[in-house]
Amino acid sequence: MKKLIILIFALYGFTLFAQEKDIKKPEYVIIVNNEIITQEKLGEFGKQGLIKAMNKGVTEDERNKLAKKFGDKIGDREFIIKVDLLTEKEKAELQNQPSSDNKKAIKEKNHNDELNLNINDSAKEFKVQMIDGEIINLSDLKGQVVLVNYWATWCAPCLMEFVEFPEKILEPFKDDNFILIAISIGESKEKVEQKMEKMKKYGVDFNVGIDPTKEIWDKYATGAIPKSFLIDQNGIIKYISIGNSEGNVDKIAKEIKKLFPE
Structure with missing residues (x-):
């Protein structure tokens, strides 16, 4: 489980919280079930295997709604992570999902569907x-x-x-x-x-x-x-x-x- 938490934090870039060269770095606000939580609490959810999805950033409409609800607690409103948690049923079903290699292939296919130009294509003039x-x-x-x-x-x-x-x-x-x-x-x-x-x-x-x-x-x-x-x-x-x-x-x-x- 410890390795899982390390992977989660590495994947979603929490090292960006570090201060470098005296430049203030933006920090994310973490929201679960419409409540602001700490990094420590997020780590607990990870240990329990309850994290379903983590989305860095929200739509403009979502951001404005959250800013209205939480006020100054949001800070720089764009820097928001929304976390979805698994239900116990979903957690059980997850064990029967495709292997990590298959998931990676599916993810890459979805990314390619979003490209109108690909590697080795000539860049379109603009x-x-x-x-x-x-x-x-x-x-x-x-x-x-x-x-x-x-x-x-x-x-x-x-x-x-x-x-x-x-x-x-x-x-x-x-x-x-x-x-x-x-x-x-x-x-x-x-x-x-x-x-x-x-x-x-x-x-x-x-x-x-x-x-x-x-x-x-x-x-x-x-x-x-x-x-x-x-x-x-x-x-x-x-x-x-x-x-x-x-x-x-x-x-x-x-x-x-x-x-x-x-």
């Missing part, structure tokens, strides 16, 4: 407006390595990913021919500007783009965010990142490094 007014055409970036990241202001995993980008992506590759284009989907310029201003307290201070009609997003993918597409110097997609589990940004950084052979 023009995006950044919040500082700059207009970027993807076709103008041939010869550069481009990381196109899709996110939204209400998406907790997206924003947690942002907190890691400066140290693990932007700083290491600042002297390389590399550019990050983080594109907010389905949101106004004003809303994105407000969120990015708030994110500065977490050390997040970089330019982002907007895709209010989801025209750019629809060329690349559907379904959940964050999703990132790593595009090489010839405009070919070399790596796709889906979600933001523990170590995800490190994997992206490793793939970027491969495109800059020494």
Whole structure:
């Protein structure tokens, strides 16, 4: 059971609670059965084998409802984990579910169903407006390595990913021919500007783009965010990142490094 708890905490990124370089890190609020609980209590549920699902982040409507109910206890409203617990009946049935390998295959298939472009495809051309007014055409970036990241202001995993980008992506590759284009989907310029201003307290201070009609997003993918597409110097997609589990940004950084052979 101890190993199970370690796995749960590793999988859902609780190491992000750690403080690094005096930058304040956002912390999740954990909600079970419409009540806020502690990490210790979550660990107890894990030991009992009662955790059915853990969702980092909620929809915008859910976030607003929770903020109304809990007030200041929610803090930064996006950083919410909702935990579903198993009933005793579900716990018994779980023992008869497919093996972990089969579950992994099913999960990968579901992820692939959300992609309109895949590895080794040519990246689709787009023009995006950044919040500082700059207009970027993807076709103008041939010869550069481009990381196109899709996110939204209400998406907790997206924003947690942002907190890691400066140290693990932007700083290491600042002297390389590399550019990050983080594109907010389905949101106004004003809303994105407000969120990015708030994110500065977490050390997040970089330019982002907007895709209010989801025209750019629809060329690349559907379904959940964050999703990132790593595009090489010839405009070919070399790596796709889906979600933001523990170590995800490190994997992206490793793939970027491969495109800059020494």
